[in-house]
Amino acid sequence: MSAAVEVRDLTVAYRERPVLWDIDLIVPEGVLMAIVGPNGAGKTTLIKAVLGLVKPAAGEILIYGKSFASQQRRVGYVPQRGSVDWDFPTNVLDVVTMGLYGRIGWFRRPGRADRTKALHALEKVGMADHADRQISQLSGGQQQRVFLARALVQDADVYLMDEPFQGVDATTERAIIALLRELRSDGKTVVVVHHDLQTVPEYFDEVLLLNVRRLASGPVGDVFTEENLRKTYGGRVGFVGAPAGSPPIANRGPLPERLGGVSRSREPSRN
Amino acid sequence: MIQAQLEIQLIAAVVAAACALPGVFLVLRKMSMMSDAISHAILPGIVLGFFATSDLASPLLIAGATLTGVLTVALVEMISSTRLIKEDAAIGIVFPALFSVGVILIAQYAGDVHLDIDAVLLGELAFAPFDRLVVGGQDIGPRSLYLMSGVLVVNILFIVIFFKELKVATFDAGLAAALGLMPVLIHYLLMGLVSVTAVGAFDAVGSILVVALMVGPPSAAYLLTDRLSVMLVLSALIGAGSAVAGYWMAHALDASIGGAMATMVGVAFFFTWLLAPDKGYVARQRRRTRQRWTFATKMLTVHLLSHEGLPEAAEECREDHLTHHLRWEPAFATQAVKTAMSDGLVARSGPLLELTPAGRKHAARAVVEI
Numbered sequence: 001m002s003a004a005v006e007v008r009d010l011t012v013a014y015r016e017r018p019v020l021w022d023i024d025l026i027v028p029e030g031v032l033m034a035i036v037g038p039n040g041a042g043k044t045t046l047i048k049a050v051l052g053l054v055k056p057a058a059g060e061i062l063i064y065g066k067s068f069a070s071q072q073r074r075v076g077y078v079p080q081r082g083s084v085d086w087d088f089p090t091n092v093l094d095v096v097t098m099g100l101y102g103r104i105g106w107f108r109r110p111g112r113a114d115r116t117k118a119l120h121a122l123e124k125v126g127m128a129d130h131a132d133r134q135i136s137q138l139s140g141g142q143q144q145r146v147f148l149a150r151a152l153v154q155d156a157d158v159y160l161m162d163e164p165f166q167g168v169d170a171t172t173e174r175a176i177i178a179l180l181r182e183l184r185s186d187g188k189t190v191v192v193v194h195h196d197l198q199t200v201p202e203y204f205d206e207v208l209l210l211n212v213r214r215l216a217s218g219p220v221g222d223v224f225t226e227e228n229l230r231k232t233y234g235g236r237v238g239f240v241g242a243p244a245g246s247p248p249i250a251n252r253g254p255l256p257e258r259l260g261g262v263s264r265s266r267e268p269s270r271n
Numbered sequence: 272m273i274q275a276q277l278e279i280q281l282i283a284a285v286v287a288a289a290c291a292l293p294g295v296f297l298v299l300r301k302m303s304m305m306s307d308a309i310s311h312a313i314l315p316g317i318v319l320g321f322f323a324t325s326d327l328a329s330p331l332l333i334a335g336a337t338l339t340g341v342l343t344v345a346l347v348e349m350i351s352s353t354r355l356i357k358e359d360a361a362i363g364i365v366f367p368a369l370f371s372v373g374v375i376l377i378a379q380y381a382g383d384v385h386l387d388i389d390a391v392l393l394g395e396l397a398f399a400p401f402d403r404l405v406v407g408g409q410d411i412g413p414r415s416l417y418l419m420s421g422v423l424v425v426n427i428l429f430i431v432i433f434f435k436e437l438k439v440a441t442f443d444a445g446l447a448a449a450l451g452l453m454p455v456l457i458h459y460l461l462m463g464l465v466s467v468t469a470v471g472a473f474d475a476v477g478s479i480l481v482v483a484l485m486v487g488p489p490s491a492a493y494l495l496t497d498r499l500s501v502m503l504v505l506s507a508l509i510g511a512g513s514a515v516a517g518y519w520m521a522h523a524l525d526a527s528i529g530g531a532m533a534t535m536v537g538v539a540f541f542f543t544w545l546l547a548p549d550k551g552y553v554a555r556q557r558r559r560t561r562q563r564w565t566f567a568t569k570m571l572t573v574h575l576l577s578h579e580g581l582p583e584a585a586e587e588c589r590e591d592h593l594t595h596h597l598r599w600e601p602a603f604a605t606q607a608v609k610t611a612m613s614d615g616l617v618a619r620s621g622p623l624l625e626l627t628p629a630g631r632k633h634a635a636r637a638v639v640e641i
Contacts, residue, residue: 051449077449084443088299089499098439102450107432134497150446 002064004029004158004189005050010059012045019045023059023214027158030187032180032203034194034220037210038233043193044080046210047160051077063158073102076156078147080163086135092146093118093131099150121149126175141172148179159183159190166195177203200224275400280518282399282416283532286475287484287510289423291492292430293465294485295503298493299441303486304359305344308366309462310469310481312343314373314391317470322380333470340466341459343369370478394477394529415474422471429464430503433457438499476529484510487536491543494550513539567607570597572616572634575626588623 005027012020020042027033035043048054050061052068063071076099096118097110104110122128125145130138138146144164151159165173180190180203194200200207200220207224208217209232216223216231297306316339320332343365350361377391404414411417430437440447440454447454465485472481492506516539517532524531545552574597578587586592593604608624611617616630626634 048445051445053445053448072449072451075449077446079443079445083445085299085301088442089493089497089502090438090442091497095442098435098443098446099450101435101439101447101452104435106436106452109435136497 002029003027003062004064005191006062006065007046007050008060008062010046010049010061011057012042012049012054013057018057018212020049020056021213023210025208025214025217027189027191028206029189030184031189031205032184033189033191033206033208034200034204035191035208035210036194036197036200036232037215041211041232043210044162047077047162047191047193050160051075073154074157076151076154076159078151078159078161078164081140081143081147081166083162086138086143088135090135091131092122092127092133092135092138095135095146096121096149096153099153102154117153118149121152122146124152125149125179141168144168144172144176148176152179157188159188161190161192163193163195165192197229276518276522278400278413278416279396279528280515282413282419282475283396283514283518283528284511285416285419285423286472287488287514287532287536288507289419289426289468290472290481290484291488291506291510292423292426292503293461293468295489295492295499295506296437296441296461297465298486298489299499303482304362305347305462306465306469306485307482308343308347308362309340309466310473310478310485312366312369313337313340313466313470313473314370314478315339315376316373317473318373318376322376333467336470336473337463337466339369340469341463344459344462390477391473392477392479393527394473394475394480396475396528399475415471419471419475422468426464426468429460433460434500437461476532480529480533483533483536484514487533487540488513491540494543494547509539509543510536564607564610567599567603568611568614568616568633569637571607571611571624572626572630573637575617575624576631576634576638579626579631585623588625590622590624 003026005025007023007025010020010023010025011018023046035046037043045054049056050063050068061068063075068075093115097114099121100110100114100117104114119128119131122131125148127142127145127149130142130146135143135146144166148161148164151161164176168176180192183190184205192204194204201224204220206218207220209215209223209228211232211234216225216228294306297303313336316336317332320329320335323335324331326332346365347358347361350356350364351358356364373391399415400413402414403410404412404417436447436452436454436457439450439452440457444454444458447457468485469478469481472484476484488506488510489502491509492502495505496502513535514532517535518528520526520535521528521531543551546554548554571593574593575588578584581587587596590604590608591601593599593608594601597604599607608617611630612619615627616633618625618627
């Protein structure tokens with residue numbers, strides 16, 4: 001199996017404080033991978049490092065075995081919904097068309113074919129009838145769908161998504177996961193920063209447990225264990241009677257009861 | 272109208288339009304105060320350039336001042352990137368430092384030349400027509416008109432050529448970078464343009480009022496449209512219109528032209544804020560009032576529906592009972608009933624209120640919606 005993304009010895013630091021420390025990671029081609037970890041674990045930073053948006057202090061990142069710069073067109077990006085100003089004077093179709101700006105290139109304007117592509121992507125996320133809508137009028141779930149449509153028009157091979165499920169309702173969550181599965185069946189690779197531990201085994205094939213360091217990564221069934229989660233969240237995951245070294249959670253039925261104690265707001269402990 | 276008057280108005284309109292265009296992106300990037308910082312901080316650049324060339328319109332001086340402007344932005348970003356203080360405080364530290372260097376330079380070494388502090392602060396548009404551009408012995412008009420028209424054309428070209436890059440860099444710099452559209456380069460090009468524009472506008476309106484021309488018209492235009500391209504055109508028009516109106520206000524009051532222009536920008540913004548069709552204060556209040564009556568009618572019809580045909584109807588469906596049951600003030604209750612009756616939802620039958628068939632439908636729908 002070839003690697004869609006390969007990260008070697010990646011360290012990112014803000015001043016002297018390491019945000020990511022010596023990360024090694026292989027994302028196999030054609031999988032859905034979740035990145036989980038407490039707040040401040042460096043999940044967003046990892047995605048930004050892969051995209052070349054933050055400069056690593058050390059390490060190497062390869063997309064299909066080559067540098068990001070040479071593979072830019074093959075990588076699609078969905079930033080956090082809250083990272084932009086939704087009062088910006090533009091409409092839904094225009095935001096989706098932005099995904100094509102890289103392809104269109106400097107000094108050229110989007111044409112009719114580009115708008116058709118954007119409309120098609122909006123159809124896929126169920127937002128085609130909102131194409132002319134002012135973006136300030138969208139709900140949180142609709143904003144997320146627009147961002148997904150914008151990533152779809154990029155027609156990338158690897159998608160990096162920063163919390164696409166954040167603050168969306170159950171309908172939108174189901175729509176998004178259906179879309180991710182469709183991408184996977186088209187042979188695309190999708191890496192998602194994810195907060196809801198309960199849905200990891202259901203939604204994803206692979207998982208990276210991150211807290212500044214890589215605690216574990218690999219198939220969900222192998223590495224999504226209570227012991228690894230405890231290491232990741234600093235021993236503060238509230239399991240009910242699960243001895244260390246017990247079989248992977250994914251193999252043991254429904255999670256909600258046993259993961260009830262995970263709190264998103266807690267400070268991570270740094271090893 | 273004599274020729275000088277016409278020329279001043281033309282210069283004022285061109286200056287205002289030239290300022291408004293890059294101003295749109297400053298406002299959308301939440302960097303409005305950067306225009307104030309740049310327009311002040313270019314002063315040492317202008318003064319040093321003036322010492323070197325003795326000419327306020329020399330290209331060398333413009334280049335020097337533009338560099339000072341970009342330096343300001345870089346310094347502000349450097350200081351705020353240390354995360355020791357916030358960006359607004361960094362702006363407040365950098366530009367007064369540079370501006371005061373300029374003020375001291377003028378006071379020390381330029382006491383008896385054309386460059387004086389009043390003109391620096393407030394500009395002197397009234398003298399602009401005296402400085403003529405002469406080509407081959409032929410007077411072809413005031414020099415600053417050509418200078419500012421050049422700046423305006425450069426701004427327009429920049430925005431037209433880099434429209435989509437500016438848009439995506441402003442809306443989502445992260446995506447712009449991931450797409451390889453170099454938002455940092457676009458950012459510094461824009462800041463360079465703001466600096467060039469500020470140098471040009473400096474002559475006309477002084478360093479204090481440039482901020483009014485860069486922030487006011489785009490803010491007004493923002494309230495009038497949901498499209499970036501329309502916002503750009505509108506803010507240039509609002510800027511130019513305010514400039515001409517300001518000229519005539521100054522003419523009538525025998526006041527400073529720069530001051531009057533900035534005042535008219537404020538007036539234009541005030542009326543836009545008040546009267547803008549969708550986002551204006553009046554429109555919003557109207558919408559709120561309409562929603563209040565829509566809601567009141569809903570409550571009234573639902574209330575009537577739930578008691579209709581029941582024994583307690585004789586009590587519950589009396590108009591004066593609404594004040595009790597729905598906690599409405601008597602005047603509000605009267606108005607709500609009147610609204611519902613004029614909408615054909617409710618009819619009076621003796622002392623009682625009854626739903627019309629339309630009212631019954633309305634109430635049934637309201638119950639579902641709630």
